[in-house]
Amino acid sequence: MNLKLGVPSKGRLMEKTFSWFEKRGIVLSRSGSDREYAGKVEGIDGVSLILLSAGEIPRELAAGRIHLGVTGIDLVHEKLPRWEQQVEDISQLGFGRADLIIAAPACWVDVDTLDDLDAAAAAFRKTHGHRMRIATKYHRLVREFLTDAGVADYTLVDSQGATEGTVMNETAEAIADITSTGETLRANHLKILSDGLILQSQATLWRSRVAKYSTTEKSVLTEFLNRLR
Amino acid sequence: MPNRSQIQARAAMMRVRFEAAGAQVVDTPLLQPAGTLLDLYGEDIRARAYVTSDALRGEQMLRPDFTLPVVQMHMNEGAEPARYTYSGEVFRRQEHDPDRANEYIQVGYEVFDRDDPAGADAEVFSLMALQLRGLPLRAATGDIGILTAAVKGLRTTDRRKAALMRHLWRPRRFRVLLDRFAGRRATLEGRDALLNAADPLAIDVPMIGKRRATEIEARITALREDRDTAPISDSELVGLETLLNVRETMPFALEQLRDVAVDLPQITAALDRLENRIAALQARGVDVERLDFEAAYGRTSMEYYDGFVFGFYAEGRPDLPPVATGGRYDALTRQLGNGAEIPAVGGVLRPDLMLEIEEAAV
Numbered sequence: 124m125n126l127k128l129g130v131p132s133k134g135r136l137m138e139k140t141f142s143w144f145e146k147r148g149i150v151l152s153r154s155g156s157d158r159e160y161a162g163k164v165e166g167i168d169g170v171s172l173i174l175l176s177a178g179e180i181p182r183e184l185a186a187g188r189i190h191l192g193v194t195g196i197d198l199v200h201e202k203l204p205r206w207e208q209q210v211e212d213i214s215q216l217g218f219g220r221a222d223l224i225i226a227a228p229a230c231w232v233d234v235d236t237l238d239d240l241d242a243a244a245a246a247f248r249k250t251h252g253h254r255m256r257i258a259t260k261y262h263r264l265v266r267e268f269l270t271d272a273g274v275a276d277y278t279l280v281d282s283q284g285a286t287e288g289t290v291m292n293e294t295a296e297a298i299a300d301i302t303s304t305g306e307t308l309r310a311n312h313l314k315i316l317s318d319g320l321i322l323q324s325q326a327t328l329w330r331s332r333v334a335k336y337s338t339t340e341k342s343v344l345t346e347f348l349n350r351l352r
Numbered sequence: 353m354p355n356r357s358q359i360q361a362r363a364a365m366m367r368v369r370f371e372a373a374g375a376q377v378v379d380t381p382l383l384q385p386a387g388t389l390l391d392l393y394g395e396d397i398r399a400r401a402y403v404t405s406d407a408l409r410g411e412q413m414l415r416p417d418f419t420l421p422v423v424q425m426h427m428n429e430g431a432e433p434a435r436y437t438y439s440g441e442v443f444r445r446q447e448h449d450p451d452r453a454n455e456y457i458q459v460g461y462e463v464f465d466r467d468d469p470a471g472a473d474a475e476v477f478s479l480m481a482l483q484l485r486g487l488p489l490r491a492a493t494g495d496i497g498i499l500t501a502a503v504k505g506l507r508t509t510d511r512r513k514a515a516l517m518r519h520l521w522r523p524r525r526f527r528v529l530l531d532r533f534a535g536r537r538a539t540l541e542g543r544d545a546l547l548n549a550a551d552p553l554a555i556d557v558p559m560i561g562k563r564r565a566t567e568i569e570a571r572i573t574a575l576r577e578d579r580d581t582a583p584i585s586d587s588e589l590v591g592l593e594t595l596l597n598v599r600e601t602m603p604f605a606l607e608q609l610r611d612v613a614v615d616l617p618q619i620t621a622a623l624d625r626l627e628n629r630i631a632a633l634q635a636r637g638v639d640v641e642r643l644d645f646e647a648a649y650g651r652t653s654m655e656y657y658d659g660f661v662f663g664f665y666a667e668g669r670p671d672l673p674p675v676a677t678g679g680r681y682d683a684l685t686r687q688l689g690n691g692a693e694i695p696a697v698g699g700v701l702r703p704d705l706m707l708e709i710e711e712a713a714v
Contacts, residue, residue, distance in 0.1 A: 230557050230559045231561075232568060238528065242515070243571060270395075275394055293561060296561055
């Protein structure tokens, strides 16, 4: 069997991953049409390319269905509890950089820190009768971060997209989301809390600690990793 | 490892003993409405309890403990005074330690009684100790009521006291607040400019979101008031710090706390209650001379307790969770009682851990 390499199936993340490997003599490409999610690998034998949504790659690595995978640190940390035991961080690829942050409305002139957010949340709950809502899709990371910081009286509401718009629409009071330039935050009149950085993420190549490696697969893996040095 | 039927047999036996002590057997649904639990514990409960849902009843949680449903049941239909016992599964989500059980049996004993709280504390503790007799365990005790009394009696604003009370359960945040109120922390950069501004809301960003301008103004007013409030005095601060560090056997702990009461006279009534409890424990045959008391015990893990707290731990097995825990939760009955309240104290045992320790000792 071939060593299975999972790569994001779309967009800039896929293109940048392809060119990162190409610089190291491994040519990945989509076979057939643009719509077909099959791929091929040239420049090394014994490796198959599996095109997947970046969000599913952590799960596939943890299940051992792929041996290697490219996806963001944010997704691995969010989706895999005790991720260190399930995957190994092989190489940070230097693109797809983004920060997971907590942002509040820019008009909250009294809120600069988590400490302020906590105080505002207490008053908010008293005034409105419900806890301050923070919209996010990173439930575990955000909850652990806020618990650690001792923030209370908040509730996480799920937002799988257009999270920056939830404050204006009054379905949330603050957000926790990924940002790279901060442009979308500014356009939606939000500001990052000064101590609101939860995680710095970038595209990373991971190896599954769970997957089974046959003797052939092991030697292909060694060869593959040597090529990346 | 003990098997399920052994654990159930042990649980049944212990429940019978609690019945013999005068408790009525109760049971509660496995599925609890998530709203009540979320109100009580906040978002943190999601990390500890399994959540499920249907379109009709909305979010439900698999019972993470019995105390809450038993209190609700008592507040709705219970006669006074009441003693209850139960045994059944509780469920705890585990994300960090695969060795910790996510489903286990608890056997509990709860007392709702207005007379003689010290006697009720001692009753619960000694009944637990009796069930655990012969096991190599160490008991720890504490009293959240002493710290609460100390904070409520500080010579500072109600707002500061409320902020400290709110974070009593989060030692790190409590410390930060205390340092700030004592003037030991530098003010935030830019904060002075904000508070000195004639119109802090004169900004060129639109007002968005459900938190309105009046709420922002109210907080700025509060921040201004706080800036102009004198710091918490050194003697009170030292008193609080000494209090939190008290860790002794019960009689010596009381003695040290009486010294603290020179700086913090507001804890005197709480110390009298501790003294009565020590006497009540002694009357029930508990060796208080060798019973540990830590003033900070129970601060991180026992949110709804507000008086006496205790736990029994396996000697030489720091990997195991406590075999028994409990305490007094008067405030919880107020919170869930819709205007009614009743002093209440109780505790739970883990038959699975008891059997595990027994097996290891053989």
